[in-house]
Amino acid sequence: xxxxxxxxxxxxxxxxxxxxxxxxxxxxxxxxxxxxxxxxxxxxxxxxxxxxxxxxxxxxxxxxxxxxxxxxxxxxxxxxxxxxxxxxxxxxxxxxxxxxxxxxxxxxxxxxxxxxxxxxxxxxxxxxxxxxxxxxxxxxxxxxxxxxxxxxxxxxxxxxxxxxxxxxxxxxxxxxxxxxxxxxxxxxxxxxxxxxxxxxxxxxxxx
Ligand SMILES: Cc1cc2nc3c(=O)[nH]c(=O)nc-3n(C[C@H](O)[C@H](O)[C@H](O)COP(=O)(O)O)c2cc1C
Numbered sequence: 001x002x003x004x005x006x007x008x009x010x011x012x013x014x015x016x017x018x019x020x021x022x023x024x025x026x027x028x029x030x031x032x033x034x035x036x037x038x039x040x041x042x043x044x045x046x047x048x049x050x051x052x053x054x055x056x057x058x059x060x061x062x063x064x065x066x067x068x069x070x071x072x073x074x075x076x077x078x079x080x081x082x083x084x085x086x087x088x089x090x091x092x093x094x095x096x097x098x099x100x101x102x103x104x105x106x107x108x109x110x111x112x113x114x115x116x117x118x119x120x121x122x123x124x125x126x127x128x129x130x131x132x133x134x135x136x137x138x139x140x141x142x143x144x145x146x147x148x149x150x151x152x153x154x155x156x157x158x159x160x161x162x163x164x165x166x167x168x169x170x171x172x173x174x175x176x177x178x179x180x181x182x183x184x185x186x187x188x189x190x191x192x193x194x195x196x197x198x199x200x201x202x203x204x205x206x207x
Contacts, residue, residue: 011145016189018149019085021180025056025094030146034179035097037142043131044124047105050135051171055096063098063176064090066162067153086153086176093178097139097150098163100171101132132174139177149182 001009035052043049055063064087071083090096106125113121136152143150153176155163163173 011141015141015144016191017151018180018182018186019089019151019178020183020186021093021149021178022183023092023094024181026148026180030148031095031097031179033146034139034142034148034150037138038097038099038135041131041135041138043134044105044127047108047128047131049101049104049128050132050174051100051102051169053098053100053167053169055098056094060090060093060096060178062166063096063163066159066166067176069162070156070159073158089151089153089178090176094180095178097177097179098167098173099132099136099175099177100169101128101174102171103128129174136175136177143179147181148179149186150177150179152177 031054035054038050038052039048041050067083067090068087071080071087074080074083105128106121109116109121109124140150140152155173155176160172163169164171
């Protein structure tokens with residue numbers, strides 16, 4: 001493997017979810033580098049559907065409060081624990097990059113929905129969300145390369161209205177990305193992956 005590919009693989013391998021942070025804020029230029037990695041992501045028809053709003057300090061609690069209200073409605077114990085942890089992470093992180101879907105592509109296509117058909121339209125909506133996932137992964141990798149920690153906290157449709165009102169946004173909340181320096185006692189948790197043989201194969205052209 002060439003050195004560039006080796007370096008990329010190293011960052012891909014090292015990247016992990018960080019859920020405990022040191023309280024100190026991160027220099028703005030580092031956050032800008034992370035955002036710029038998101039900006040460079042691919043998206044359907046290059047529609048760049050994302051918008052990033054960075055919350056710092058006490059403002060991260062505004063996202064945590066919305067998450068906490070959502071958590072009240074969760075009654076299954078395992079899910080409750082995950083939701084409660086999400087509130088803690090949002091409270092503790094020095095910054096939260098809120099990632100919004102501005103719907104730039106689907107808004108344009110809405111007018112053509114009758115022509116292209118609802119299924120095709122939904123495909124584009126889905127692709128728009130996939131594009132946002134690419135942006136988050138780009139930011140996650142850049143955070144890792146810069147020595148920062150990050151995680152993706154999922155949102156759901158029931159939070160969208162509150163997020164929109166709280167932050168006076170017209171877009172739809174798509175992801176919450178707490179980010180900061182990993183806490184010194186952050187356990188170096190490694191999540192495993194299935195071996196390649198279990199998840200990929202080459203289709204034999206002769207069969
Ligand atoms: C779309 C998506 C949503 C996720 N949502 C959450 C979440 O709500 N809370 C959380 O703690 N981690 C969340 N994660 C992080 C995953 O749990 C994590 O990526 C996975 O367990 C693999 O661990 P690793 O990131 O350390 O490799 C999410 C990851 C993705 C890609």
